[in-house]
Amino acid sequence: MMHPVVVCHGGVQSVSDLNSTVVHEAATAGYQILANNGSALDAVVESVRVLEDCPALNAALGSNLQLDGVVRCDAGVMTSSGHYGACIGTSIIKNPILLAKEIVHHRVNLLHGQYADKFGKDKGLAAVDNSYFKVEKRLSRWKDSQTLAGCDTVGAVAIDKDGLLAAASSTGGLTTCIPGRVGDSAISGQGLAVDPEIGAITATGTGEFIAKQCTSKDVLQKIKYLKLDPLTAAKETFQEYKTQFREDAIAAIFVSNDGVPCIYAESDSLEWAVVGDKFNASGFHNHDKNLFATS
Protein backbone atom coordinates (compact mmCIF):
# COMPACT_ATOMS: atom_id res chain seq x y z
CA MET A 1 0.00 0.00 0.00
CA MET A 2 1.22 3.46 -0.91
CA HIS A 3 1.74 6.33 1.50
CA PRO A 4 -0.47 9.02 -0.02
CA VAL A 5 0.81 12.53 -0.57
CA VAL A 6 -0.38 15.78 -2.15
CA VAL A 7 1.86 18.51 -3.54
CA CYS A 8 0.43 21.94 -4.36
CA HIS A 9 1.69 25.20 -5.78
CA GLY A 10 0.29 28.72 -6.06
CA GLY A 11 2.14 29.76 -9.20
CA VAL A 12 5.41 31.28 -10.30
CA GLN A 13 5.74 34.96 -9.44
CA SER A 14 3.19 34.58 -6.66
CA VAL A 15 2.19 38.02 -5.51
CA SER A 16 4.09 39.42 -2.57
CA ASP A 17 1.13 40.00 -0.28
CA LEU A 18 0.01 36.43 -0.52
CA ASN A 19 -1.26 34.79 2.61
CA SER A 20 1.31 32.09 2.54
CA THR A 21 -0.72 29.48 4.41
CA VAL A 22 -3.32 28.97 1.66
CA VAL A 23 -1.16 26.59 -0.37
CA HIS A 24 -0.54 24.51 2.76
CA GLU A 25 -4.29 24.58 3.52
CA ALA A 26 -4.96 23.34 0.01
CA ALA A 27 -2.49 20.49 0.37
CA THR A 28 -3.96 19.61 3.77
CA ALA A 29 -7.49 19.58 2.35
CA GLY A 30 -6.37 17.26 -0.44
CA TYR A 31 -4.55 15.02 2.00
CA GLN A 32 -7.69 14.73 4.21
CA ILE A 33 -9.39 13.13 1.25
CA LEU A 34 -6.55 10.68 0.74
CA ALA A 35 -6.40 9.85 4.45
CA ASN A 36 -10.09 8.96 4.30
CA ASN A 37 -9.44 6.51 1.46
CA GLY A 38 -10.36 9.05 -1.20
CA SER A 39 -8.87 8.94 -4.69
CA ALA A 40 -5.97 10.97 -6.04
CA LEU A 41 -8.44 12.55 -8.49
CA ASP A 42 -10.68 13.82 -5.70
CA ALA A 43 -7.67 14.99 -3.70
CA VAL A 44 -6.15 17.16 -6.45
CA VAL A 45 -9.57 18.56 -7.35
CA GLU A 46 -10.19 19.55 -3.73
CA SER A 47 -6.73 21.09 -3.37
CA VAL A 48 -7.17 23.13 -6.52
CA ARG A 49 -10.66 24.17 -5.44
CA VAL A 50 -9.19 25.66 -2.26
CA LEU A 51 -6.59 27.52 -4.35
CA GLU A 52 -9.28 28.74 -6.77
CA ASP A 53 -11.21 30.26 -3.85
CA CYS A 54 -8.18 32.28 -2.73
CA PRO A 55 -8.45 35.84 -4.15
CA ALA A 56 -4.70 36.35 -4.18
CA LEU A 57 -4.02 33.60 -6.71
CA ASN A 58 -4.56 33.70 -10.46
CA ALA A 59 -7.25 31.05 -10.72
CA ALA A 60 -11.04 31.51 -10.61
CA LEU A 61 -11.52 34.16 -7.89
CA GLY A 62 -8.64 36.58 -8.32
CA SER A 63 -7.97 35.77 -11.98
CA ASN A 64 -6.37 38.05 -14.52
CA LEU A 65 -8.71 39.86 -16.90
CA GLN A 66 -8.41 39.42 -20.65
CA LEU A 67 -8.12 42.48 -22.88
CA ASP A 68 -11.91 42.93 -23.09
CA GLY A 69 -12.24 43.03 -19.29
CA VAL A 70 -13.66 39.53 -18.99
CA VAL A 71 -12.22 36.79 -16.80
CA ARG A 72 -11.88 33.48 -18.66
CA CYS A 73 -10.58 30.41 -16.87
CA ASP A 74 -8.96 27.14 -17.92
CA ALA A 75 -8.77 24.03 -15.75
CA GLY A 76 -7.81 20.43 -16.28
CA VAL A 77 -7.38 17.18 -14.43
CA MET A 78 -5.76 13.86 -15.43
CA THR A 79 -5.18 10.52 -13.79
CA SER A 80 -2.98 7.50 -14.32
CA SER A 81 -6.00 5.41 -15.19
CA GLY A 82 -6.49 7.44 -18.35
CA HIS A 83 -9.09 9.93 -17.18
CA TYR A 84 -8.81 13.41 -18.62
CA GLY A 85 -11.21 16.32 -18.34
CA ALA A 86 -10.65 19.97 -19.08
CA CYS A 87 -12.52 23.21 -19.67
CA ILE A 88 -11.18 26.34 -21.31
CA GLY A 89 -12.50 29.88 -21.49
CA THR A 90 -15.18 29.50 -18.83
CA SER A 91 -16.60 32.68 -17.34
CA ILE A 92 -19.36 31.88 -14.85
CA ILE A 93 -18.60 28.60 -13.13
CA LYS A 94 -17.32 29.46 -9.67
CA ASN A 95 -14.85 26.55 -9.56
CA PRO A 96 -13.61 25.52 -12.98
CA ILE A 97 -11.74 22.53 -11.52
CA LEU A 98 -15.09 21.06 -10.42
CA LEU A 99 -16.27 21.51 -13.98
CA ALA A 100 -13.17 19.71 -15.26
CA LYS A 101 -14.01 16.82 -12.91
CA GLU A 102 -17.60 16.65 -14.24
CA ILE A 103 -16.20 16.58 -17.75
CA VAL A 104 -14.04 13.56 -16.78
CA HIS A 105 -17.13 11.71 -15.58
CA HIS A 106 -19.09 12.48 -18.71
CA ARG A 107 -16.23 11.64 -21.04
CA VAL A 108 -16.38 14.73 -23.21
CA ASN A 109 -12.67 15.48 -22.72
CA LEU A 110 -12.47 19.19 -23.41
CA LEU A 111 -15.23 21.80 -23.53
CA HIS A 112 -14.90 25.53 -24.11
CA GLY A 113 -16.61 28.76 -23.22
CA GLN A 114 -20.34 29.16 -22.88
CA TYR A 115 -20.87 25.47 -23.65
CA ALA A 116 -18.62 24.47 -20.80
CA ASP A 117 -20.44 26.95 -18.55
CA LYS A 118 -23.84 25.58 -19.56
CA PHE A 119 -22.65 22.02 -19.07
CA GLY A 120 -21.50 22.96 -15.56
CA LYS A 121 -24.77 24.66 -14.69
CA ASP A 122 -26.74 21.68 -15.98
CA LYS A 123 -24.72 19.45 -13.67
CA GLY A 124 -25.61 21.67 -10.72
CA LEU A 125 -22.28 23.45 -10.24
CA ALA A 126 -22.32 26.85 -8.59
CA ALA A 127 -22.47 29.67 -11.18
CA VAL A 128 -21.67 33.31 -10.54
CA ASP A 129 -21.57 36.58 -12.39
CA ASN A 130 -18.23 37.19 -14.13
CA SER A 131 -17.65 40.16 -11.80
CA TYR A 132 -17.28 37.69 -8.90
CA PHE A 133 -13.83 36.72 -10.16
CA LYS A 134 -12.49 40.28 -10.43
CA VAL A 135 -10.39 41.59 -7.55
CA GLU A 136 -8.93 45.04 -7.18
CA LYS A 137 -5.32 44.09 -7.82
CA ARG A 138 -6.04 42.38 -11.12
CA LEU A 139 -8.51 45.08 -12.17
CA SER A 140 -5.94 47.79 -11.68
CA ARG A 141 -3.33 45.82 -13.62
CA TRP A 142 -5.82 45.44 -16.42
CA LYS A 143 -6.71 49.14 -16.36
CA ASP A 144 -3.07 50.10 -16.56
CA SER A 145 -2.56 47.55 -19.32
CA GLN A 146 0.22 46.13 -17.26
CA THR A 147 1.67 42.90 -18.37
CA LEU A 148 3.33 40.16 -16.42
CA ALA A 149 6.23 38.28 -17.89
CA GLY A 150 4.98 35.00 -16.53
CA CYS A 151 1.57 33.66 -15.80
CA ASP A 152 0.48 32.24 -12.48
CA THR A 153 -1.36 28.99 -12.39
CA VAL A 154 -2.33 26.89 -9.41
CA GLY A 155 -1.78 23.18 -9.40
CA ALA A 156 -1.71 19.94 -7.47
CA VAL A 157 -0.42 16.41 -7.93
CA ALA A 158 -1.18 13.43 -5.71
CA ILE A 159 -0.86 9.72 -5.23
CA ASP A 160 -3.44 7.74 -3.27
CA LYS A 161 -3.29 4.56 -1.20
CA ASP A 162 -3.88 2.43 -4.26
CA GLY A 163 -0.98 4.05 -6.07
CA LEU A 164 -3.17 5.97 -8.52
CA LEU A 165 -1.75 9.30 -9.61
CA ALA A 166 -3.47 12.54 -10.54
CA ALA A 167 -2.55 16.06 -11.65
CA ALA A 168 -4.75 19.15 -11.77
CA SER A 169 -4.30 22.78 -12.65
CA SER A 170 -6.38 25.92 -12.95
CA THR A 171 -5.66 29.41 -14.22
CA GLY A 172 -7.11 32.78 -15.07
CA GLY A 173 -4.53 33.09 -17.84
CA LEU A 174 -2.31 35.93 -18.95
CA THR A 175 -3.34 39.45 -18.02
CA THR A 176 -4.68 41.65 -20.86
CA CYS A 177 -4.24 38.86 -23.36
CA ILE A 178 -6.30 38.66 -26.54
CA PRO A 179 -9.82 37.41 -25.69
CA GLY A 180 -10.06 33.72 -26.47
CA ARG A 181 -6.41 33.08 -25.77
CA VAL A 182 -5.83 29.67 -24.26
CA GLY A 183 -2.62 28.67 -22.50
CA ASP A 184 -1.14 25.37 -21.50
CA SER A 185 -2.72 24.74 -18.13
CA ALA A 186 -5.63 22.54 -19.10
CA ILE A 187 -3.94 20.77 -22.00
CA SER A 188 -2.71 17.21 -21.61
CA GLY A 189 1.05 16.97 -22.08
CA GLN A 190 1.54 20.73 -21.82
CA GLY A 191 0.49 22.07 -18.40
CA LEU A 192 -0.06 18.66 -16.87
CA ALA A 193 0.89 15.05 -17.58
CA VAL A 194 0.58 11.67 -15.92
CA ASP A 195 2.38 8.44 -16.68
CA PRO A 196 1.52 5.45 -14.49
CA GLU A 197 5.08 4.17 -14.85
CA ILE A 198 6.67 7.45 -13.81
CA GLY A 199 4.48 9.93 -11.94
CA ALA A 200 2.28 13.00 -12.16
CA ILE A 201 3.45 16.50 -12.95
CA THR A 202 2.05 19.97 -13.45
CA ALA A 203 4.11 22.90 -14.72
CA THR A 204 3.64 26.64 -14.44
CA GLY A 205 5.20 29.45 -16.43
CA THR A 206 4.25 31.24 -19.65
CA GLY A 207 1.50 29.31 -21.36
CA GLU A 208 2.66 29.74 -24.95
CA PHE A 209 6.14 28.47 -24.14
CA ILE A 210 4.96 25.51 -22.11
CA ALA A 211 2.58 24.63 -24.95
CA LYS A 212 5.33 24.63 -27.55
CA GLN A 213 7.75 22.66 -25.42
CA CYS A 214 5.06 20.35 -23.99
CA THR A 215 6.98 20.90 -20.78
CA SER A 216 5.17 18.46 -18.51
CA LYS A 217 5.50 15.66 -21.00
CA ASP A 218 9.12 16.55 -21.67
CA VAL A 219 10.11 16.12 -18.02
CA LEU A 220 8.36 12.74 -17.79
CA GLN A 221 10.02 11.61 -21.04
CA LYS A 222 13.47 12.48 -19.68
CA ILE A 223 12.82 10.50 -16.50
CA LYS A 224 11.51 7.55 -18.47
CA TYR A 225 13.93 7.32 -21.38
CA LEU A 226 17.07 9.10 -20.26
CA LYS A 227 16.71 7.50 -16.83
CA LEU A 228 17.23 10.84 -15.11
CA ASP A 229 16.03 11.51 -11.59
CA PRO A 230 13.09 13.96 -11.51
CA LEU A 231 15.16 16.89 -10.32
CA THR A 232 17.77 16.51 -13.05
CA ALA A 233 15.08 15.92 -15.67
CA ALA A 234 13.31 19.13 -14.64
CA LYS A 235 16.58 21.08 -14.64
CA GLU A 236 17.38 19.94 -18.18
CA THR A 237 13.91 20.60 -19.52
CA PHE A 238 13.91 24.03 -17.94
CA GLN A 239 17.36 24.83 -19.28
CA GLU A 240 16.06 24.09 -22.79
CA TYR A 241 12.98 26.20 -22.01
CA LYS A 242 15.09 29.14 -20.90
CA THR A 243 17.34 28.89 -23.95
CA GLN A 244 14.54 28.55 -26.47
CA PHE A 245 12.16 31.13 -25.05
CA ARG A 246 14.53 33.45 -23.14
CA GLU A 247 12.25 33.31 -20.12
CA ASP A 248 13.30 32.39 -16.59
CA ALA A 249 10.06 31.87 -14.73
CA ILE A 250 9.24 28.17 -14.97
CA ALA A 251 8.46 25.61 -12.29
CA ALA A 252 6.90 22.22 -11.79
CA ILE A 253 5.67 19.96 -9.04
CA PHE A 254 5.89 16.20 -9.34
CA VAL A 255 5.12 13.05 -7.44
CA SER A 256 6.62 9.74 -8.52
CA ASN A 257 4.68 6.53 -8.80
CA ASP A 258 6.35 5.40 -5.59
CA GLY A 259 5.16 8.46 -3.69
CA VAL A 260 8.22 10.73 -3.65
CA PRO A 261 7.51 14.42 -4.22
CA CYS A 262 9.76 16.83 -6.07
CA ILE A 263 9.40 20.56 -6.60
CA TYR A 264 11.67 22.47 -8.89
CA ALA A 265 11.50 26.16 -9.73
CA GLU A 266 13.87 28.20 -11.83
CA SER A 267 12.44 31.37 -10.33
CA ASP A 268 12.62 31.57 -6.57
CA SER A 269 9.12 32.75 -5.86
CA LEU A 270 7.11 29.56 -6.07
CA GLU A 271 4.63 29.10 -3.25
CA TRP A 272 4.46 25.36 -2.49
CA ALA A 273 3.33 22.77 0.06
CA VAL A 274 3.59 19.01 0.54
CA VAL A 275 1.31 17.08 2.91
CA GLY A 276 1.29 13.32 3.19
CA ASP A 277 1.71 10.39 5.52
CA LYS A 278 5.43 11.14 5.58
CA PHE A 279 5.57 14.83 4.71
CA ASN A 280 4.29 18.11 6.03
CA ALA A 281 6.14 21.12 4.70
CA SER A 282 5.53 24.35 2.87
CA GLY A 283 7.45 27.37 1.76
CA PHE A 284 7.79 30.33 -0.49
CA HIS A 285 10.98 29.02 -1.94
CA ASN A 286 12.65 26.06 -0.52
CA HIS A 287 16.09 25.80 1.03
CA ASP A 288 15.74 22.29 2.36
CA LYS A 289 17.48 20.35 -0.33
CA ASN A 290 17.12 17.04 1.49
CA LEU A 291 13.53 16.61 0.49
CA PHE A 292 12.83 19.01 -2.28
CA ALA A 293 14.88 21.31 -4.42
CA THR A 294 14.78 24.66 -6.09
CA SER A 295 17.44 26.43 -8.13
Place this chain on the structure above:
Amino acid sequence: MDESSFLIIHAGAGFHAERKRSSYKKLLKHCLQIGVQSFNEISTAVDCVERVVCHLEDSPLTNAGCGSNLSLDGTVESEALVSDGKSCGSVAAIIGFKNPIKCARAVFDNQLLPSQLGRVPPCFLVAQGAERFLEDKGIEKVPADLLLTKESRSIFNEACARLCKELKAPSLCTVGALAYHNNTIAVANSSGGILLKHPGRIGPSCLFGVGSWASYQPEMSLAITVTGIGEQIMKTNLASTIGHQLFNVNVPLMFLLKDNFQKFYIESSFLDNEEPLVGIIVLRKSSTAVELAWIHSSKSFAIGYGTSSHLKYFVSEKLSKVEKTFELGGVNFSLKDHFK
Protein backbone atom coordinates in the same frame (compact mmCIF):
# COMPACT_ATOMS: atom_id res chain seq x y z
CA MET B 1 17.00 9.38 -57.15
CA ASP B 2 17.91 12.29 -54.91
CA GLU B 3 15.16 14.65 -53.95
CA SER B 4 14.97 17.91 -52.03
CA SER B 5 11.31 18.57 -51.10
CA PHE B 6 8.76 16.10 -49.75
CA LEU B 7 5.12 15.99 -48.88
CA ILE B 8 2.87 13.38 -47.27
CA ILE B 9 -0.84 13.94 -46.74
CA HIS B 10 -3.94 12.16 -45.55
CA ALA B 11 -7.66 12.68 -46.04
CA GLY B 12 -8.82 10.82 -42.96
CA ALA B 13 -8.80 7.42 -41.30
CA GLY B 14 -11.94 5.38 -40.87
CA PHE B 15 -14.08 3.81 -43.44
CA HIS B 16 -13.90 4.90 -47.06
CA ALA B 17 -16.79 3.41 -48.99
CA GLU B 18 -15.76 1.48 -52.09
CA ARG B 19 -17.86 3.64 -54.37
CA LYS B 20 -16.04 6.76 -53.19
CA ARG B 21 -12.51 5.46 -53.35
CA SER B 22 -11.78 6.83 -56.79
CA SER B 23 -12.99 10.25 -55.65
CA TYR B 24 -10.64 10.17 -52.67
CA LYS B 25 -7.75 9.13 -54.89
CA LYS B 26 -8.52 11.95 -57.29
CA LEU B 27 -8.58 14.39 -54.39
CA LEU B 28 -5.28 13.11 -53.02
CA LYS B 29 -3.67 13.34 -56.45
CA HIS B 30 -4.91 16.88 -56.97
CA CYS B 31 -3.69 18.00 -53.54
CA LEU B 32 -0.30 16.38 -54.04
CA GLN B 33 0.08 18.11 -57.38
CA ILE B 34 -0.78 21.44 -55.77
CA GLY B 35 1.74 20.74 -53.03
CA VAL B 36 4.56 19.65 -55.29
CA GLN B 37 3.92 22.56 -57.64
CA SER B 38 4.14 24.89 -54.66
CA PHE B 39 7.74 23.82 -53.98
CA ASN B 40 8.74 26.00 -56.91
CA GLU B 41 6.95 29.04 -55.56
CA ILE B 42 7.07 28.98 -51.79
CA SER B 43 9.93 29.25 -49.36
CA THR B 44 8.88 27.20 -46.33
CA ALA B 45 7.26 23.88 -45.61
CA VAL B 46 4.54 25.76 -43.68
CA ASP B 47 3.51 27.52 -46.90
CA CYS B 48 3.22 24.15 -48.63
CA VAL B 49 1.12 22.40 -45.98
CA GLU B 50 -1.18 25.39 -45.65
CA ARG B 51 -1.87 25.35 -49.37
CA VAL B 52 -2.46 21.62 -49.47
CA VAL B 53 -4.73 21.55 -46.43
CA CYS B 54 -6.79 24.41 -47.92
CA HIS B 55 -7.55 22.17 -50.85
CA LEU B 56 -8.39 19.25 -48.61
CA GLU B 57 -10.73 21.55 -46.66
CA ASP B 58 -12.41 22.79 -49.82
CA SER B 59 -13.34 19.28 -50.83
CA PRO B 60 -16.77 18.19 -49.63
CA LEU B 61 -15.36 14.69 -49.21
CA THR B 62 -13.37 15.50 -46.10
CA ASN B 63 -14.29 16.26 -42.51
CA ALA B 64 -12.62 19.67 -42.60
CA GLY B 65 -13.83 23.01 -43.90
CA CYS B 66 -16.58 22.34 -46.40
CA GLY B 67 -18.30 19.02 -45.73
CA SER B 68 -17.35 18.89 -42.07
CA ASN B 69 -19.35 16.88 -39.58
CA LEU B 70 -22.14 18.75 -37.86
CA SER B 71 -22.15 19.03 -34.10
CA LEU B 72 -25.19 18.20 -32.03
CA ASP B 73 -26.69 21.64 -32.58
CA GLY B 74 -26.32 21.42 -36.36
CA THR B 75 -23.34 23.75 -36.77
CA VAL B 76 -19.83 23.28 -38.13
CA GLU B 77 -17.26 24.19 -35.49
CA SER B 78 -13.73 23.91 -36.79
CA GLU B 79 -10.30 23.42 -35.32
CA ALA B 80 -6.89 23.49 -36.96
CA LEU B 81 -3.17 23.64 -36.20
CA VAL B 82 0.07 24.40 -38.00
CA SER B 83 3.64 24.06 -36.72
CA ASP B 84 7.17 24.32 -38.06
CA GLY B 85 8.68 22.33 -35.24
CA LYS B 86 9.74 25.50 -33.40
CA SER B 87 6.46 27.34 -32.97
CA CYS B 88 2.80 26.56 -33.52
CA GLY B 89 -0.50 28.29 -34.13
CA SER B 90 -3.95 26.83 -33.62
CA VAL B 91 -7.62 27.70 -33.44
CA ALA B 92 -10.71 25.90 -32.20
CA ALA B 93 -14.44 26.41 -31.93
CA ILE B 94 -14.57 28.79 -34.88
CA ILE B 95 -17.66 29.05 -37.05
CA GLY B 96 -18.02 30.32 -40.57
CA PHE B 97 -14.43 30.28 -41.77
CA LYS B 98 -13.94 28.71 -45.15
CA ASN B 99 -10.40 27.56 -44.41
CA PRO B 100 -9.63 26.88 -40.77
CA ILE B 101 -5.99 26.17 -41.66
CA LYS B 102 -5.63 29.80 -42.76
CA CYS B 103 -6.93 30.77 -39.35
CA ALA B 104 -4.29 28.64 -37.65
CA ARG B 105 -1.68 30.19 -39.94
CA ALA B 106 -2.82 33.68 -38.93
CA VAL B 107 -2.24 32.82 -35.27
CA PHE B 108 1.13 31.28 -36.18
CA ASP B 109 2.22 34.34 -38.20
CA ASN B 110 1.02 36.82 -35.61
CA GLN B 111 3.73 35.54 -33.26
CA LEU B 112 6.40 36.58 -35.75
CA LEU B 113 5.34 40.23 -35.55
CA PRO B 114 7.16 42.53 -33.13
CA SER B 115 5.51 42.01 -29.77
CA GLN B 116 3.08 44.63 -28.60
CA LEU B 117 3.47 46.13 -25.13
CA GLY B 118 5.59 43.18 -24.05
CA ARG B 119 2.67 40.77 -24.32
CA VAL B 120 3.44 37.23 -25.33
CA PRO B 121 1.39 36.68 -28.49
CA PRO B 122 -1.04 33.78 -28.31
CA CYS B 123 -0.46 30.42 -29.97
CA PHE B 124 -3.99 29.10 -29.39
CA LEU B 125 -7.24 31.05 -29.81
CA VAL B 126 -10.81 29.81 -29.47
CA ALA B 127 -14.40 30.80 -30.12
CA GLN B 128 -15.60 34.38 -30.43
CA GLY B 129 -12.25 35.84 -29.35
CA ALA B 130 -10.58 33.87 -32.13
CA GLU B 131 -13.22 34.96 -34.63
CA ARG B 132 -12.70 38.66 -33.84
CA PHE B 133 -8.93 38.28 -34.16
CA LEU B 134 -9.35 36.51 -37.51
CA GLU B 135 -11.77 39.08 -38.85
CA ASP B 136 -9.25 41.79 -37.93
CA LYS B 137 -6.65 39.86 -39.91
CA GLY B 138 -8.97 39.75 -42.91
CA ILE B 139 -9.37 35.97 -42.99
CA GLU B 140 -12.19 34.98 -45.30
CA LYS B 141 -15.50 34.34 -43.58
CA VAL B 142 -18.44 32.70 -45.26
CA PRO B 143 -22.07 32.22 -44.27
CA ALA B 144 -21.89 29.31 -41.82
CA ASP B 145 -24.16 27.04 -43.85
CA LEU B 146 -21.88 27.27 -46.86
CA LEU B 147 -19.69 24.67 -45.18
CA LEU B 148 -22.61 22.26 -45.06
CA THR B 149 -23.11 19.87 -47.92
CA LYS B 150 -26.11 17.78 -48.88
CA GLU B 151 -24.28 14.73 -47.61
CA SER B 152 -23.20 16.20 -44.28
CA ARG B 153 -26.76 17.38 -43.67
CA SER B 154 -28.27 14.02 -44.48
CA ILE B 155 -25.76 12.15 -42.32
CA PHE B 156 -26.61 14.55 -39.51
CA ASN B 157 -30.34 14.02 -39.93
CA GLU B 158 -29.95 10.28 -40.07
CA ALA B 159 -27.71 10.22 -37.01
CA CYS B 160 -30.12 12.41 -35.07
CA ALA B 161 -32.98 10.19 -36.04
CA ARG B 162 -31.06 7.18 -34.81
CA LEU B 163 -29.88 9.13 -31.76
CA CYS B 164 -26.52 7.66 -32.45
CA LYS B 165 -23.94 10.01 -31.05
CA GLU B 166 -20.73 8.19 -31.74
CA LEU B 167 -21.00 6.94 -35.30
CA LYS B 168 -17.61 5.63 -36.22
CA ALA B 169 -18.22 5.48 -39.93
CA PRO B 170 -18.15 7.27 -42.23
CA SER B 171 -17.10 10.23 -40.08
CA LEU B 172 -13.41 10.55 -40.73
CA CYS B 173 -11.72 12.75 -38.28
CA THR B 174 -9.21 15.11 -39.82
CA VAL B 175 -7.08 15.98 -42.78
CA GLY B 176 -3.35 16.44 -42.41
CA ALA B 177 -0.16 17.25 -44.24
CA LEU B 178 3.57 17.09 -43.46
CA ALA B 179 6.30 18.62 -45.56
CA TYR B 180 10.03 19.16 -45.76
CA HIS B 181 11.27 21.97 -47.97
CA ASN B 182 14.26 24.25 -48.02
CA ASN B 183 15.55 23.02 -44.67
CA THR B 184 12.21 23.63 -42.96
CA ILE B 185 9.54 21.19 -41.83
CA ALA B 186 5.85 21.58 -41.15
CA VAL B 187 2.74 19.83 -39.96
CA ALA B 188 -0.81 21.03 -40.53
CA ASN B 189 -4.17 19.52 -39.71
CA SER B 190 -7.78 20.57 -39.78
CA SER B 191 -11.01 19.03 -38.54
CA GLY B 192 -14.71 19.56 -38.08
CA GLY B 193 -14.62 17.16 -35.12
CA ILE B 194 -16.69 14.04 -34.50
CA LEU B 195 -20.21 13.72 -35.83
CA LEU B 196 -22.83 15.08 -33.44
CA LYS B 197 -20.16 16.26 -31.08
CA HIS B 198 -21.30 17.76 -27.84
CA PRO B 199 -21.59 21.53 -28.39
CA GLY B 200 -18.37 23.17 -27.31
CA ARG B 201 -16.29 20.04 -27.49
CA ILE B 202 -12.74 20.52 -28.72
CA GLY B 203 -10.75 17.64 -30.14
CA PRO B 204 -7.07 16.83 -30.47
CA SER B 205 -6.52 18.44 -33.88
CA CYS B 206 -5.72 21.86 -32.42
CA LEU B 207 -3.64 20.67 -29.47
CA PHE B 208 0.09 20.64 -30.01
CA GLY B 209 1.59 17.39 -28.80
CA VAL B 210 -1.77 15.63 -28.79
CA GLY B 211 -3.04 15.44 -32.38
CA SER B 212 0.07 16.77 -34.09
CA TRP B 213 3.66 17.38 -33.10
CA ALA B 214 6.85 18.50 -34.74
CA SER B 215 10.40 19.09 -33.67
CA TYR B 216 13.00 20.91 -35.72
CA GLN B 217 16.73 20.57 -35.19
CA PRO B 218 19.25 21.26 -37.96
CA GLU B 219 20.54 17.66 -37.93
CA MET B 220 17.22 15.87 -37.35
CA SER B 221 13.61 16.93 -37.67
CA LEU B 222 10.34 15.11 -37.29
CA ALA B 223 6.70 15.87 -37.97
CA ILE B 224 3.74 13.66 -37.12
CA THR B 225 -0.02 13.97 -37.28
CA VAL B 226 -2.68 11.62 -35.96
CA THR B 227 -6.31 11.16 -36.90
CA GLY B 228 -8.99 8.91 -35.46
CA ILE B 229 -10.98 8.62 -32.25
CA GLY B 230 -10.34 11.92 -30.52
CA GLU B 231 -10.73 10.65 -27.00
CA GLN B 232 -8.14 7.92 -27.50
CA ILE B 233 -5.71 10.42 -29.00
CA MET B 234 -6.23 12.83 -26.09
CA LYS B 235 -5.73 10.19 -23.43
CA THR B 236 -2.57 8.76 -24.93
CA ASN B 237 -1.16 12.16 -26.02
CA LEU B 238 -0.45 10.19 -29.10
CA ALA B 239 1.43 12.51 -31.45
CA SER B 240 4.21 13.48 -29.07
CA THR B 241 4.28 10.14 -27.24
CA ILE B 242 5.02 8.27 -30.46
CA GLY B 243 6.90 11.16 -32.07
CA HIS B 244 9.52 11.24 -29.32
CA GLN B 245 10.37 7.60 -29.98
CA LEU B 246 11.10 7.98 -33.69
CA PHE B 247 14.49 9.68 -33.67
CA ASN B 248 16.80 6.69 -33.89
CA VAL B 249 18.18 6.96 -37.43
CA ASN B 250 19.73 3.51 -37.24
CA VAL B 251 16.25 2.01 -37.46
CA PRO B 252 14.01 2.63 -40.48
CA LEU B 253 11.18 4.96 -39.57
CA MET B 254 8.49 2.49 -40.52
CA PHE B 255 9.72 -0.12 -38.04
CA LEU B 256 10.05 2.36 -35.22
CA LEU B 257 6.54 3.55 -35.98
CA LYS B 258 5.22 0.00 -35.90
CA ASP B 259 6.84 -0.89 -32.58
CA ASN B 260 5.81 2.30 -30.84
CA PHE B 261 2.29 2.24 -32.24
CA GLN B 262 1.92 -1.21 -30.76
CA LYS B 263 3.43 -0.26 -27.44
CA PHE B 264 1.96 3.17 -26.82
CA TYR B 265 -1.37 2.89 -28.48
CA ILE B 266 -2.60 -0.65 -29.14
CA GLU B 267 -1.36 -1.84 -25.75
CA SER B 268 -2.11 1.38 -23.87
CA SER B 269 -3.77 0.80 -20.53
CA PHE B 270 -5.71 4.00 -21.18
CA LEU B 271 -7.82 2.44 -23.89
CA ASP B 272 -9.90 0.07 -21.72
CA ASN B 273 -11.73 -2.27 -24.04
CA GLU B 274 -12.28 0.16 -26.86
CA GLU B 275 -11.32 -0.76 -30.37
CA PRO B 276 -8.26 1.32 -31.30
CA LEU B 277 -9.01 3.35 -34.43
CA VAL B 278 -6.40 5.82 -35.62
CA GLY B 279 -4.19 6.65 -38.57
CA ILE B 280 -0.80 8.34 -38.42
CA ILE B 281 1.57 9.84 -40.96
CA VAL B 282 5.17 10.75 -40.14
CA LEU B 283 8.04 12.59 -41.84
CA ARG B 284 11.58 12.27 -40.52
CA LYS B 285 14.49 14.20 -41.93
CA SER B 286 18.05 13.28 -40.99
CA SER B 287 21.29 14.62 -42.47
CA THR B 288 21.14 12.25 -45.41
CA ALA B 289 17.58 11.15 -45.97
CA VAL B 290 13.92 11.92 -45.66
CA GLU B 291 11.66 9.03 -44.63
CA LEU B 292 7.91 9.00 -44.87
CA ALA B 293 5.78 6.45 -43.03
CA TRP B 294 2.16 5.71 -42.26
CA ILE B 295 0.19 3.33 -40.09
CA HIS B 296 -3.49 2.77 -39.34
CA SER B 297 -5.63 0.48 -37.24
CA SER B 298 -8.79 1.83 -38.86
CA LYS B 299 -10.36 -0.04 -41.74
CA SER B 300 -8.97 2.39 -44.28
CA PHE B 301 -6.72 5.41 -44.54
CA ALA B 302 -6.56 7.79 -47.51
CA ILE B 303 -2.91 8.74 -48.02
CA GLY B 304 -0.62 10.24 -50.58
CA TYR B 305 2.96 11.38 -50.83
CA GLY B 306 4.93 13.30 -53.38
CA THR B 307 8.21 14.76 -54.50
CA SER B 308 8.99 16.68 -57.66
CA SER B 309 9.35 13.42 -59.58
CA HIS B 310 7.19 10.99 -57.69
CA LEU B 311 3.50 10.94 -56.76
CA LYS B 312 1.72 8.09 -55.03
CA TYR B 313 -1.80 8.11 -53.62
CA PHE B 314 -4.09 5.33 -52.44
CA VAL B 315 -6.66 4.28 -49.93
CA SER B 316 -4.79 1.86 -47.72
CA GLU B 317 -7.01 -0.92 -46.52
CA LYS B 318 -6.59 -3.10 -43.49
CA LEU B 319 -7.19 -6.62 -44.67
CA SER B 320 -7.51 -8.25 -41.27
CA LYS B 321 -10.86 -7.97 -39.58
CA VAL B 322 -9.29 -8.70 -36.21
CA GLU B 323 -9.28 -5.82 -33.75
CA LYS B 324 -5.99 -4.29 -32.68
CA THR B 325 -4.26 -5.08 -35.95
CA PHE B 326 -2.89 -2.50 -38.32
CA GLU B 327 -1.40 -1.77 -41.73
CA LEU B 328 1.71 0.26 -42.35
CA GLY B 329 4.10 1.39 -45.01
CA GLY B 330 7.00 3.68 -45.64
CA VAL B 331 9.41 5.08 -48.19
CA ASN B 332 12.94 6.45 -47.97
CA PHE B 333 14.49 9.18 -50.10
CA SER B 334 18.10 10.34 -50.16
CA LEU B 335 18.58 14.05 -49.83
CA LYS B 336 20.33 15.98 -52.56
CA ASP B 337 23.91 16.74 -51.54
CA HIS B 338 23.64 20.46 -51.06
CA PHE B 339 20.82 20.06 -48.55
CA LYS B 340 22.75 17.74 -46.28
